[in-house]
Amino acid sequence: MLAQAAGFAVLAALSPTALLITAVYLGSAQPRTTVLCYLAGAVLVSTVLGIGLLLVLRYGHFQLPGNRTPRYGLRLGLGLLILAAIAVVARRKPILLGLPGQPGQPLPPGQSGQGKGIVSRLVSSPSPLTAVVVGLLVFGPGVTFIAAVQVIATARAGIPLSALGLVIVVVINAAFIWLPFLAYLAAPELTTRKLTAFNGWLRAHGRILLSLALLVAGVILVVNGLVGLIRA
Secondary structure, rough: OOOHHHHHHHHHHHHHHHHHHHHHHHOOOHHHHHOOOOHHHHHHHHHHHHHHHHHHHHHHHOOOOOHHHHHHHHHHHHHHHHHHHHHHHHHHHOOOOOOOOOOEEEEEEOOOOHHHHHHHHHHHHHHHHHHHHHHHHHOOOOOHHHHHHHHOOOOOOOHHHHHHHHHHHHOOOOOOOOHHHHHHHOOHHHHHHHHHHHHHHHHHHHHHHHHHHHHHHHHHHHHHHHHHHHHH
């Protein structure tokens, strides 16, 4: 259960938007405070959404053997929704952001459906408060994150194991914030230089990366759901 949930969390974490915003904040006037506030917003919204979804699915008793059909029907539905999201990603207009000292350039959209205008405006004026808000918006409900939580919610696991699984999912989901931040603490100049260089590649390939992550998650859930429904 934990390995499968962590796998979906990794796919949920592959957000070009989240990483590019981290790069912008690391180049701001207060990099440590701003990134920590950004991380706080991301962890807060992920935790609240994760607990809420976990309680809803557990309240519906999706983890019980007698609800095998609804459980696999849910996975099939999530898989189809994720595959449909690929088309949305391909058609959406890019967000315009730029690293400090650079003009705004196209930025691939994240997985959470955040608005182009408000996120761009908030990121362009970095502060602890706006960073928290950006974290809340960018890490809002995403289908791959929901897929990770449903694995935990539909497993026959006790409260301690379920709580551990949710913590793992939340931590992995925010990896594009805390991993660059830890690297920045260890080597600020090197990390900033590498992120700036990587920024160009991510702008060019971020949409493809996100689409591949969605494709993998969608196919896994669709196949798992179909097999489970057939066996039921």
